[in-house]
Amino acid sequence: xxxxxxxxxxxxxxxxxxxxxxxxxxxxxxxxxxxxxxxxxxxxxxxxxxxxxxxxxxxxxxxxxxxxxxxxxxxxxxxxxxxxxxxxxxxxxxxxxxxxxxxxxxxxxxxxxxxxxxxxxxxxxxxxxxxxxxxxxxxxxxxxxxxxxxxxxxxxxxxxxxxxxxxxxxxxxxxxxxxxxxxxxxxxxxxxxxxxxxxxxxxxxxxxxxxxxxxxxxxxxxxxxxxxxxxxxxxxxxxxxxxxxxxxxxxxxxxxxxxxxxxxxxxxxxxxxxxxxxxxxxxxxxxxxxxxxxxxxxxxxxxxxxxxxxxxxxxxxxxxxxxxxxxxxxxxxxxxxxxxxxxxxxxxxxxxxxxxxxxxxxxxxxxxxxxxxxxxxxxxxxxxxxxxxxx
Amino acid sequence: xxxxxxxxxxxxxxxxxxxxxxxxxxxxxxxxxxxxxxxxxxxxxxxxxxxxxxxxxxxxxxxxxxxxxxxxxxxxxxxxxxxxxxxxxxxxxxxxxxxxxxxxxxxxxxxxxxxxxxxxxxxxxxxxxxxxxxxxxxxxxxxxxxxxxxxxxxxxxxxxxxxxxxxxxxxxxxxxxxxxxxxxxxxxxxxxxxxxxxxxxxxxxxxxxxxxxxxxxxxxxxxxxxxxxxxxxxxxxxxxxxxxxxxxxxxxxxxxxxxxxxxxxxxxxxxxxxxxxxxxxxxxxxxxxxxxxxxxxxxxxxxxxxxxxxxxxxxxxxxxxxxxxxxxxxxxxxxxxxxxxxxxxxxxxxxxxxxxxxxxxxxxxxxxxxxxxxxxxxxxxxxxxxxxxxx
Numbered sequence: 001x002x003x004x005x006x007x008x009x010x011x012x013x014x015x016x017x018x019x020x021x022x023x024x025x026x027x028x029x030x031x032x033x034x035x036x037x038x039x040x041x042x043x044x045x046x047x048x049x050x051x052x053x054x055x056x057x058x059x060x061x062x063x064x065x066x067x068x069x070x071x072x073x074x075x076x077x078x079x080x081x082x083x084x085x086x087x088x089x090x091x092x093x094x095x096x097x098x099x100x101x102x103x104x105x106x107x108x109x110x111x112x113x114x115x116x117x118x119x120x121x122x123x124x125x126x127x128x129x130x131x132x133x134x135x136x137x138x139x140x141x142x143x144x145x146x147x148x149x150x151x152x153x154x155x156x157x158x159x160x161x162x163x164x165x166x167x168x169x170x171x172x173x174x175x176x177x178x179x180x181x182x183x184x185x186x187x188x189x190x191x192x193x194x195x196x197x198x199x200x201x202x203x204x205x206x207x208x209x210x211x212x213x214x215x216x217x218x219x220x221x222x223x224x225x226x227x228x229x230x231x232x233x234x235x236x237x238x239x240x241x242x243x244x245x246x247x248x249x250x251x252x253x254x255x256x257x258x259x260x261x262x263x264x265x266x267x268x269x270x271x272x273x274x275x276x277x278x279x280x281x282x283x284x285x286x287x288x289x290x291x292x293x294x295x296x297x298x299x300x301x302x303x304x305x306x307x308x309x310x311x312x313x314x315x316x317x318x319x320x321x322x323x324x325x326x327x328x329x330x331x332x333x334x335x336x337x338x339x340x341x342x343x344x345x346x347x348x349x350x351x352x353x354x355x356x357x358x359x360x361x362x363x364x365x366x367x368x369x370x371x372x373x374x375x376x377x378x379x380x381x382x383x384x385x386x387x388x389x390x391x
Numbered sequence: 392x393x394x395x396x397x398x399x400x401x402x403x404x405x406x407x408x409x410x411x412x413x414x415x416x417x418x419x420x421x422x423x424x425x426x427x428x429x430x431x432x433x434x435x436x437x438x439x440x441x442x443x444x445x446x447x448x449x450x451x452x453x454x455x456x457x458x459x460x461x462x463x464x465x466x467x468x469x470x471x472x473x474x475x476x477x478x479x480x481x482x483x484x485x486x487x488x489x490x491x492x493x494x495x496x497x498x499x500x501x502x503x504x505x506x507x508x509x510x511x512x513x514x515x516x517x518x519x520x521x522x523x524x525x526x527x528x529x530x531x532x533x534x535x536x537x538x539x540x541x542x543x544x545x546x547x548x549x550x551x552x553x554x555x556x557x558x559x560x561x562x563x564x565x566x567x568x569x570x571x572x573x574x575x576x577x578x579x580x581x582x583x584x585x586x587x588x589x590x591x592x593x594x595x596x597x598x599x600x601x602x603x604x605x606x607x608x609x610x611x612x613x614x615x616x617x618x619x620x621x622x623x624x625x626x627x628x629x630x631x632x633x634x635x636x637x638x639x640x641x642x643x644x645x646x647x648x649x650x651x652x653x654x655x656x657x658x659x660x661x662x663x664x665x666x667x668x669x670x671x672x673x674x675x676x677x678x679x680x681x682x683x684x685x686x687x688x689x690x691x692x693x694x695x696x697x698x699x700x701x702x703x704x705x706x707x708x709x710x711x712x713x714x715x716x717x718x719x720x721x722x723x724x725x726x727x728x729x730x731x732x733x734x735x736x737x738x739x740x741x742x743x744x745x746x747x748x749x750x751x752x753x754x755x756x757x758x759x760x761x762x763x764x765x766x767x768x769x770x771x772x773x774x775x776x777x778x779x780x781x782x
Contacts, residue, residue: 036456038455038456038457039454040454040455042454043451043454046449046450046451046454047450047451049450050449050450050451051449051450052450053449053450054447054448054449054450055447055448056445056446056447057445057446057448057654058437058441058442058444058445059437059438059440059441059442059443059444059445059658059661060434060437060438060441061619062617062619062620063430063431063433063434063437063616063617063618063619064429064431064618064619065427065429065612065618065619066429067619105496105621105644105647105648106644106645108642108643108644108645109643109644112643116537116538139642142642143642143643146507146639146642147507147538147540147541147542148540148541148542149538149539149540149541150538150539150540150541151538151539221456225454226453226454227454227455227456227645228452228453228454228455228456228458228646228648228649228650229453229648229649229650230496230644230645230646230647230648230649231648248537251499251530251533251534251537252499252500252503252534252537252643253496253497253499253500253621253644254497254499254618254621255619255621256496256621257496257619257620257621257622257648257650257651258619258620258621258651259619259620259648259650259651259654260648260649260650260651263448263650267450270450
């Protein structure tokens with residue numbers, strides 16, 4: 001088991017001091033955990049600009065299971081649905097017209113709901129093959145197979161998939177771990193596609209046109225940084241698929257936290273207003289902030305990597321971003337590091353220097369690669385650069 | 392599919408007026424939906440007594456996935472864990488010493504986590520049999536089988552289970568649907584037990600001694616009425632089982648809403664304080680309130696049922712309740728109604744009178760039975776009695 005097991009194994013804060021709290025942060029013994037993409041980088045923005053999204057919930061609110069009994073997705077808070085549509089319209093990163101919105105406990109639950117919806121017994125009596133092109137997000141194989149479902153099974157790399165059977169391809173764009181823009185690879189009859197667009201936001205990539213696919217997944221975690229709320233959403237064209245996704249969430253958790261949906265609604269509204277400059281006070285454009293912070297981090301990381309000479313990083317070709325109105329640097333949420341020389345197992349090598357990363361193996365490729373989160377707090381990121389520069 | 396499908400099919404408020412909003416509530420055309428156990432009855436209490444549990448969450452709070460990195464259950468808010476322990480101690484309904492606490496997105500997710508933990512491949516290469524004595528909670532078969540898991544499969548009624556294979560027995564006490572106190576039935580080697588104690592609170596039953604089992608499930612929904620928060624918890628003795636349950640929740644939803652956990656912590660604290668009379672102001676004891684309201688409803692329902700002569704209700708023998716210090720009436724969250732005479736399909740019969748209930752079939756027994764929620768708002772309950780009295 002790759003990513004998520006690691007997530008629970010390394011149950012420690014990103015920066016762990018082995019003893020005492022007053023040691024100098026830059027000590028070599030401090031463990032820097034950048035295995036998971038914990039988006040705490042955005043805390044700084046929200047401390048300065050988050051007044052408008054403080055939420056107060058009283059004791060008699062939200063007792064019922066139901067949020068909107070007339071909606072196909074009866075557990076979706078109408079206020080949250082509205083803010084999802086508004087934000088996509090403001091950013092221009094996805095079409096929301098004629099789509100059903102399904103809310104989930106993070107996009108991880110929605111991924112499972114999508115598998116359930118697309119692999120229902122009418123489609124195939126055998127477990128349906130689920131594929132994604134390497135390097136693929138390390139959690140897809142685990143989530144697909146952990147219950148040994150008779151509905152679907154992980155079938156590995158889309159590049160080498162050659163079965164003449166129905167299949168589901170997961171297209172992650174920008175891709176986790178490597179930040180590349182992606183399209184389906186297999187493109188055969190009987191194929192269905194889930195688009196995981198968690199990172200399709202202007203702080204990470206250029207917004208070139210609104211995504212217009214049948215089944216698209218998003219998450220608050222990577223959009224605004226509020227991973228602790230566990231809120232994601234799906235935009236779904238087909239009514240039957242949307243109904244089955246809603247059924248999955250009804251059966252597995254009888255809906256999704258109303259408290260977090262109401263909070264997410266407020267947060268999304270503040271983000272939209274920050275872009276349109278329509279909010280109260282002087283709130284900085286969230287995505288401009290995110291982009292400039294990400295660009296700055298990437299620039300500093302590239303300088304250190306160039307200087308130490310042990311590793312290489314992907315190069316991205318800049319594209320015009322309709323949202324920012326300029327040709328923008330691509331600055332993914334993860335650094336996809338490859339060792340250039342003798343280091344065969346980069347994860348172990350870095351672990352030896354108390355830097356915890358996720359091995360390429362978990363993403364279906366060589367362990368010369370590792371994935372490093374770029375979204376942690378500033379102190380942790382600074383420490384990473386300091387440590388890397390001394391290797 | 393029984394219960395949960397119905398939950399989503401009848402996507403309407405408990406009281407639905409066919410047109411307009413100003414019709415007299417008692418009109419025969421008003422649909423009374425008491426199929427699901429939506430605990431909105433408790434709204435009234437929280438409107439009067441809920442000041443102490445108003446929660447304010449600011450924009451920069453709870454961004455990280457992690458709540459307590461050093462805890463086995465790294466996504467459990469420490470404040471919530473503390474209040475769970477305090478409430479069990481105050482009420483005396485479960486032992487919390489030497490237990491791991493696992494938080495879940497409602498107890499439905501924890502039930503699945505428990506199945507996953509107990510049916511791991513080390514235990515059996517075949518899917519493990521899951522049983523429960525009739526009438527069993529209608530969602531168990533659905534939740535066990537909906538993904539056609541190779542780990543576990545629904546094997547029906549515990550009373551007739553005679554396979555010489557490992558098994559999991561679910562013991563719901565007080566039982567959903569019929570309110571009875573239960574113990575395991577099968578009691579054979581290789582058997583494991585999940586105790587679903589969602590209704591083991593003083594408003595529904597007498598607290599005779601603290602439950603002291605290996606794996607016990609609870610939910611905020613039925614304890615305080617806050618179903619919209621989607622928060623439940625498990626008390627687990629064995630570290631390996633607790634670890635696997637934590638793994639399940641890590642994989643399926645990467646933790647549980649922090650916002651709802653923080654809110655649930657405040658609500659549980661107010662409930663504990665209301666029992667100990669230690670809170671600010673004059674807050675009524677939550678369970679005394681709940682019990683007197685439930686007793687009153689049961690008394691009124693029994694009077695109507697006796698008068699119309701078509702149905703019977705279970706009789707419960709009163710027991711001394713350590714919590715209230717008196718011999719207390721049992722007043723379950725559901726009425727388990729059986730037709731006495733010619734009515735073969737009670738659900739259809741009542742549906743013909745615009746009363747939506749859940750058929751005995753869904754609970755593994757005859758469709759002479761139906762389950763009716765006793766936890767809805769006062770208006771709905773009054774309308775139910777009015778309608779029943781005219782049959």
